[in-house]
Amino acid sequence: MGLSDGESSRIKRAGICHKARKDLRAGFFWLEYIEMSDVVHDTWWVNKRDLLLRMAKERGDAYVYDLATIESAAHSMLALNSVSRVLYAMKANSHPDVLRTLSAAGTDFDCVSPGEVDRLQHELPDRGKDRILFTPNFAPRDEYAWGVSEGLRVTLDNLYPLQKWPELFAGQRLFVRLDPDHGGGHHEHVVTVGKTSKFGISLDEIEALKHLVAECGASIVGIHAHSGSGVLDPNNWHAVAATLVEAVRHFPDVSVLDLGGGIGVADKRTDSAFDLQALDQLLSEFKAANSEFELWLEPGRFLVSPAGVLLTRVTQLKNKGDVNYVGVSTGMNALIRPALYDAYHEIVNLTKLDDEPTETVNIVGPICETGDKLGTNRAMPPCEEGDIILIANVGAYGHVMSSRYNLRDVPQEITI
Numbered sequence: 121m122g123l124s125d126g127e128s129s130r131i132k133r134a135g136i137c138h139k140a141r142k143d144l145r146a147g148f149f150w151l152e153y154i155e156m157s158d159v160v161h162d163t164w165w166v167n168k169r170d171l172l173l174r175m176a177k178e179r180g181d182a183y184v185y186d187l188a189t190i191e192s193a194a195h196s197m198l199a200l201n202s203v204s205r206v207l208y209a210m211k212a213n214s215h216p217d218v219l220r221t222l223s224a225a226g227t228d229f230d231c232v233s234p235g236e237v238d239r240l241q242h243e244l245p246d247r248g249k250d251r252i253l254f255t256p257n258f259a260p261r262d263e264y265a266w267g268v269s270e271g272l273r274v275t276l277d278n279l280y281p282l283q284k285w286p287e288l289f290a291g292q293r294l295f296v297r298l299d300p301d302h303g304g305g306h307h308e309h310v311v312t313v314g315k316t317s318k319f320g321i322s323l324d325e326i327e328a329l330k331h332l333v334a335e336c337g338a339s340i341v342g343i344h345a346h347s348g349s350g351v352l353d354p355n356n357w358h359a360v361a362a363t364l365v366e367a368v369r370h371f372p373d374v375s376v377l378d379l380g381g382g383i384g385v386a387d388k389r390t391d392s393a394f395d396l397q398a399l400d401q402l403l404s405e406f407k408a409a410n411s412e413f414e415l416w417l418e419p420g421r422f423l424v425s426p427a428g429v430l431l432t433r434v435t436q437l438k439n440k441g442d443v444n445y446v447g448v449s450t451g452m453n454a455l456i457r458p459a460l461y462d463a464y465h466e467i468v469n470l471t472k473l474d475d476e477p478t479e480t481v482n483i484v485g486p487i488c489e490t491g492d493k494l495g496t497n498r499a500m501p502p503c504e505e506g507d508i509i510l511i512a513n514v515g516a517y518g519h520v521m522s523s524r525y526n527l528r529d530v531p532q533e534i535t536i
Contacts, residue, residue: 130453165429165510166473168300171536173470176431176508181450181531183519185213187221189427190515194225196396197423202403204413209381210236212516216243217535218424223247230255230418234266242465253295253378253418255344257319261285268373275344277320279328286336294320295330295342295378300363320345323367330370340371342416346380351423352392354399356382361406361415374413374530379403381418385425386512387464394422421516428515430455430531431466431470434507435486444481451485451492455518455527459491466512467495475501483509487526 143179164173164186172184195430197206199427214236219229223244228251231237237252254267255275264281265288267274270463271275277283284291299320321329333340347356349448357379364377386393403415436447457463467483469475479497494511503509521529 135352138375141290143469151433156218163512164427165228165247165470168536169470169473172431172510173431173508175534176470179532179534180516181529182430183454183531183533184429184431185215185218185371185515185533185535186427187535189372190218191225192223193423193427194227194341194483195220197419198226198415200417202400202407203412203417205378205416207378207416207418208306208423209418210240212420213424213428213520214239215519215535218515219243222423227423228252230420231275232256233259233531234263234457235274235492237270237315249406253344254294256295261288264288270333273342277344279321279325279332280337282329282332282336283452286332287360289338292338293341293373294333295343295344295376296340296521297365298323298367300327300345300347300360311423326367326370326439333371340374341373341379343367343371343374344378344380346418348381350384351382352384354402355405358400358402358406359418361403361410365410365413368413376414376416378416378418381420381422383417383419383422385421385443385513385516387466389395389466413434415478421427423516425513425516428518430511430514430518432509432511432531434469434503434505434509436505437503444479446481446483446500446509448494448509450528450531451487451494453523453528454531455514456495456521456523457517458494459489465495467498468510468512469501469507470510471522472501472503473506477501479503482512490506 144236167407168186175182194206205228207228210219210490211232219240220243222402229240230253231240237254240252249271250273252272253455255271255273256267257277264274268288270508274292275293275295275297285338286472293436299322344362345360346362353456360379361377368374384394396471407415432450432451435449436444438445452459455465458465477502479502480497481500482493483495483498485494519530521535524530
C-alpha cells in the first residue's frame with residue numbers, strides 16, 4: 121500500500137507528512153498522517169534552536185531555562201483581576217535565576233521546608249517575610265517552632281501539631297490547609313484530596329480544629345486548599361473557593377482564601393492551553409459575591425514548566441523485533457516524571473527538527489532500570505549517534521527531583 125506521487129505532493133503542500141510502519145502481526149502496512157504543526161511548532165526552543173544545538177555540543181547534557189518565558193507566564197498570572205497574590209511554589213524549580221526572575225515580576229513564594237526558605241532569603245535578601253507562606257507537611261516539631269520564630273506565615277494541614285504542641289501557636293495568626301474532598305490531576309500521585317491523600321484537614325474535622333485553635337489562643341486568618349496538579353478545567357478553582365467559603369463561617373478572622381495551584385500545562389500539542397480568562401471570570405464572579413476575602417493562587421509548574429528543556433544526545437540504537445530503541449545519555453535520574461507519574465513530555469530530535477518522522481521509537485536512558493523510559497512509541501526521524509535530543513516542559517520538577525542514582529552525574533542547569 122502506498123501513496124501516488126500526486127497524492128504525496130498534495131499532502132506535503134497541505135503541510136502534512138506521513139509515515140509507514142509494517143505491522144508484522146497483521147501482515148500489512150498502515151499509514152499515519154501527522155500535521156506538520158504536530159512536528160514543528162512555534163515555541164521558544166524552536167526559535168532558539170541554533171543556540172541550543174551549540175550549547176549541547178559544547179557543554180553536554182543540560183537543563184536550559186528561558187527566563188523570558190518564565191517572566192511572560194508570571195505576568196499573565198499576575199494580570200488576573202480576581203487574584204490578590206500569586207505565590208510561586210518554589211519546589212517546582214529553585215534555581216536562583218528563576219527565583220530572581222519571578223520576584224522581579226511580582227510573585228510571592230510558597231515554601232515547604234526551611235531549606236527552601238533559606239535559599240529564598242539568601243538569593244532575595246530584601247524579600248520581606250510577609251511575602252512567604254511556609255507550608256510544611258508531616259514535618260518535625262522543630263520546623264514549626266522555627267517557622268514561628270522566624271515570623272513566617274505558617275500553614276497547618278493536620279490537627280496533630282495543635283493537639284501535641286499547642287504552646288507553639290499561642291497568639292499566632294495561622295493558615296490551615298483543608299481537604300475539599302474533590303479535585304483532579306493527570307495521575308493518582310498528584311491528586312492531593314481524599315482519604316488516600318496525606319494532605320489537608322478533613323472537612324469533618326472542622327469542629328475539632330475550631331476547638332483546638334481557641335484552646336491554644338491562636339487565630340485562623342487564611343484557609344488554603346490544593347486539589348491536585350495538571351488540572352485543565354477552570355471550574356475546579358471556583359468549586360474549591362465555594363467549599364472554602366463554607367468553612368470560613370467557623371473562623372471569623374479569615375481574610376484570605378488560598379486556592380492552591382495545579383493549573384495544567386499543555387504537554388501534548390493536541391492539548392488546549394489553560395484558559396486563564398475563563399478562570400479569571402469565574403473567580404471574579406465568586407469575588408463579587410464574597411468581596412471580604414482576598415484570593416490567592418500558588419501556581420508552580422504553570423509558571424516554569426514550558427520554559428525548561430532537557431538537552432541530551434543519542435548514544436546507541438537497538439531493534440528488538442518490531443520495537444525500536446533510541447538510547448540517550450541521561451535518563452530517569454534527570455527526569456523521573458515519566459516513571460513516577462507516567463507523565464508525557466514532548467521529545468524531538470533537535471538536530472533533525474525539520475526531517476519527517478518515519479520511525480516509531482522508545483527513548484531510553486542509561487539507568488539500570490526497566491522504568492528508565494523517557495518516551496514510548498514516539499514518532500521520530502531516523503536518529504544517529506550524536507544527534508541532540510530535546511525533551512520539553514522540564515522547567516518544573518526536573519532538576520529538583522533529580523538524583524545521582526547509578527552514580528551518574530545530573531545535567532547542569534543553564535539559564536538564557
